[in-house]
Amino acid sequence: MKFDTSGFETSMPMIGFGSSSDLLDGFSSVPSFDLPRTTDFDGFQKEAVQMVKPAKGTTTLAFIFKEGVMVAADSRASMGGYISSQSVKKIIEINPYMLGTMAGGAADCQFWHRNLGIKCRLHELANKRRISVSGASKLLANMLYSYRGMGLSVGTMIAGWDETGPGLYYVDNEGGRLKGDRFSVGSGSPYAYGVLDSGYKFDMSVAEASELARRSIYHATFRDGASGGVASVYHVGPKGWTKLSGDDVGELHYHYYPVTPAIAEQVMEEAAAE
Amino acid sequence: MSIFEYNGSAVVAMVGKNCFAIASDRRLGVQLQTIATDFKRISKIHDHLFIGLSGLATDVQTLYQRLVFRHKLYQLREERDMKPETFASLVSAILYEKRFGPYLCQPVIAGLGDDNKPFICTMDSIGAKELAKDFVVSGTASESLYGACEAMFKPDMEAEELFETISQALLSSVDRDCLSGWGGHVYVVTPNEIKERILKGRMD
Numbered sequence: 038m039k040f041d042t043s044g045f046e047t048s049m050p051m052i053g054f055g056s057s058s059d060l061l062d063g064f065s066s067v068p069s070f071d072l073p074r075t076t077d078f079d080g081f082q083k084e085a086v087q088m089v090k091p092a093k094g095t096t097t098l099a100f101i102f103k104e105g106v107m108v109a110a111d112s113r114a115s116m117g118g119y120i121s122s123q124s125v126k127k128i129i130e131i132n133p134y135m136l137g138t139m140a141g142g143a144a145d146c147q148f149w150h151r152n153l154g155i156k157c158r159l160h161e162l163a164n165k166r167r168i169s170v171s172g173a174s175k176l177l178a179n180m181l182y183s184y185r186g187m188g189l190s191v192g193t194m195i196a197g198w199d200e201t202g203p204g205l206y207y208v209d210n211e212g213g214r215l216k217g218d219r220f221s222v223g224s225g226s227p228y229a230y231g232v233l234d235s236g237y238k239f240d241m242s243v244a245e246a247s248e249l250a251r252r253s254i255y256h257a258t259f260r261d262g263a264s265g266g267v268a269s270v271y272h273v274g275p276k277g278w279t280k281l282s283g284d285d286v287g288e289l290h291y292h293y294y295p296v297t298p299a300i301a302e303q304v305m306e307e308a309a310a311e
Numbered sequence: 312m313s314i315f316e317y318n319g320s321a322v323v324a325m326v327g328k329n330c331f332a333i334a335s336d337r338r339l340g341v342q343l344q345t346i347a348t349d350f351k352r353i354s355k356i357h358d359h360l361f362i363g364l365s366g367l368a369t370d371v372q373t374l375y376q377r378l379v380f381r382h383k384l385y386q387l388r389e390e391r392d393m394k395p396e397t398f399a400s401l402v403s404a405i406l407y408e409k410r411f412g413p414y415l416c417q418p419v420i421a422g423l424g425d426d427n428k429p430f431i432c433t434m435d436s437i438g439a440k441e442l443a444k445d446f447v448v449s450g451t452a453s454e455s456l457y458g459a460c461e462a463m464f465k466p467d468m469e470a471e472e473l474f475e476t477i478s479q480a481l482l483s484s485v486d487r488d489c490l491s492g493w494g495g496h497v498y499v500v501t502p503n504e505i506k507e508r509i510l511k512g513r514m515d
Contacts, residue, residue, distance in 0.1 A: 094343070094489075113489075113515070118316055118451055120487045224343055258515040262319070262343040262489035265515030287513035296511060 094263025096225030096254055097127055097138040098233060099194045099205055101218040102241050106196040106203045106273040108136050109250035111225065111258050111286070112266035114143060123266035132157055134277040135173060135197035140222040141190035141210065149191060153177045170197040170204030174214055182212030192222045198273050225257030225264035232256045243272055247281045255293065258286045312342060314415055315436075319490030320365035321452035322352055323460060323481055324421040324431045326445055327473035330501040331429040333361050333421040334481045336452075337509075338493040339368055348493040348514070356382050357392040358505065359423040361498055362402070365450035366416030366436065374414050378402065395422030395430040399440055406438035413437050417449040427502045452491045455484035474499045474508070482512050 097110040110127035113120060127139040129150040137153070139146035156176050160168040168176075174195040181191060191210040198204070207215045207222065219237065221229040232253040241249070247270045254268040269283045319340045324333040339350035353363040354375050362378065364371040381401060385393050393401070399420050406414060413436045421431045433447035434440050441447065445464050448456035459480040468476060478497055485492035495510030 111515075115489050118312065118319075118488060118490050120489055123486075260345050262340060262345060265489075265513070286515045290514040291511070 093141045093190065093192050093223050094261075095127060095140045095223035096221065096229050096257035096261060096264040097140050097194065097223055098219075098221035098226070098229050098250065098253055099138065099196045100220070100233065100237065100246075100250070101203045101205050102237075102239055102246050104241075104243050104246070104272075104274060105198060106136075106205055107246045107250045107270065108138060108194070108196050108273065108278075109254050109268060109270045110138055111254055111264040111268060113258075113264055115263045120265070125266070126269075128269055128271050130278065131173070131195075131197075134167070134199075134273070135170065135195065136271055136273060136278050138194045138196075138222065140192035145189050145191045145210070146193060149177065149180065149189075150193070152180070153195075167199065169199040169201065170195060170206060171199075171216070173197070174204075174206035174208050178208045178212055178214035181208065181210055185210075185212050194220050194222060196273050198275055198277070203273065221253070221257075223257075223264065225254075225261035228257040228260045229253040243274075243281075247272065251282060251284060251289070252293075255286055255289045259290065315366050315417075316451050316490055317342060318366070318368040319488075320352060320368075320371075320450040321448075321456060321481065321485050321488065321491040322363035322365045322417075322419045322450050323446060323448045323456050323477060323484075324363065324419050324433075325460065325464065325473060325477045325480075326429045326431055326443075326466075328467040328469055329423075329427045329429065330470045330473060330499065331421045331423065331431060332470075332473045332477045332497060332499045333363050333419065334477050334495055334497040334510075335363050335365070336450075336481070336485050336491040336493065336512075337496055338491055340490060343489065345493060351496070353496060353498060354379075355498075355505075356398065356422075357386075359500065359502075360393065360395050360398060361421050361500065362398075363419040363421070363449075364416045365419070366414075370414040370416045374405075374416055374418070377405065381405070395420060395424050398422065399430075399432050399434075403434060403438035403440050406434060406436065410437055419447055419449050421500075423500065423502060450491060452484045452488035455487045456480065459484045470499050470501050470506070474506070478508075478510055482510060486513055 094115045099108040112125050114122040114125045129137045131137050131154045137150045157168045157173050189210045193208050195206045207220045236249045250270045251268050258264045267283050268286050270281045271278050272281050321336040335352040339347040419433045424430045431447050432442045433449050446460040463476050463480050481495050493514050494512045497508045499506045
């Protein structure tokens with residue numbers, strides 16, 4: 038069908054009368070742009086974006102509680118159906134008091150977190166004090182916003198402790214930045230949210246919170262095909278972050294749900310007559 | 312992801328000395344979400360004949376019911392069990408009937424034929440038979456399975472060693488596949504007995 042261009046014709050007066058004003062000059066020609074040659078005009082761009090968009094196959098979570106911030110993640114990297122690695126470090130140490138989590142493209146997350154670490158250090162040197170978590174997450178969000186639409190895939194949480202106390206921000210490749218107390222990112226996040234939300238209390242001890250985080254990651258790895266490997270748990274307190282545990286999820290399953298040996302029936306046939 | 316990878320599956324069969332083993336994973340999923348961890352993919356046709364079906368779960372169940380029906384009819388008419396080679400031809404014919412709207416599964420057939428000689432074969436979804444003397448694989452983890460079986464297989468293994476080999480091959484292959492695993496189900500069949508075992512695997 039012939040493309041209808043009547044909507045592009047402007048009703049503004051063309052050609053200035055007398056002295057041309059600056060305003061009208063910019064409008065003197067009809068705005069036009071190249072149209073793509075395609076049968077599906079509305080859908081093709083979405084298809085192109087979907088093709089380059091790597092699925093965020095992972096589970097990461099972070100929450101604020103009385104004693105600071107708890108950060109946990111799985112360690113599986115998948116390419117479609119193939120597991121390319123079971124031992125990826127998804128919790129990135131930006132500096133001794135700030136952590137970032139990785140979801141989406143591994144290269145994108147690693148590069149931009151390191152870049153953020155550099156910017157934070159430069160801020161410290163220029164201002165003689167540490168950068169706040171709010172400031173650090175804003176730096177990252179603005180950087181990602183300027184690359185919006187170019188196919189970066191980053192779904193990260195910045196967790197840290199600054200002068201105002203514990204801080205947690207979610208930042209993604211669309212340039213979104215959200216402040217919150219509880220986040221989970223990745224394909225396994227719905228399962229992790231289920232366990233995390235039902236077990237969460239603000240007044241938890243470090244031990245209880247780390248067990249909740251570990252359990253949430255374990256449940257996500259059980260249900261989600263793209264999450265698995267090792268469940269790592271980190272704690273960010275007033276003196277910085279510490280790694281609390283890194284348990285293999287395969288063994289965690291039998292720790293939570295031990296196998297009771299059952300006798301299987303064995304079918305016996307008549308022995309062949311000799 | 313293709314329709315064959317919608318539910319996720321892994322099936323493998325191996326030949327030993329006068330015995331065979333057939334094994335599968337136990338996951339039923341809907342793309343990345345795991346729905347069940349006790350899905351039966353391998354079914355007995357008669358005491359010396361097993362079929363394992365990988366691929367779309369609904370077709371796995373329907374095709375199995377069709378095949379059991381055909382075999383029961385055969386038993387009534389011929390008053391004996393079907394030979395594995397005959398059964399393989401039957402499956403191939405049934406799959407080709409649906410050439411332009413196929414059952415989206417790949418069967419793996421394993422049985423003991425005359426003189427207790429083990430027989431294995433696999434097929435694609437429209438019935439192309441592939442006979443093998445050592446092992447056959449199918450499912451989303453098939454490439455990993457080919458590698459593992461090639462490395463671990465030895466000819467003329469006894470039942471216990473065959474069980475160990477097929478279990479290790481299955482578990483190590485599904486550990487590299489997001490869509491299959493969550494345990495294993497192994498049948499080792501000798502002329503006198505069928506041993507069914509559940510494997511403890513990684514549940515991620």
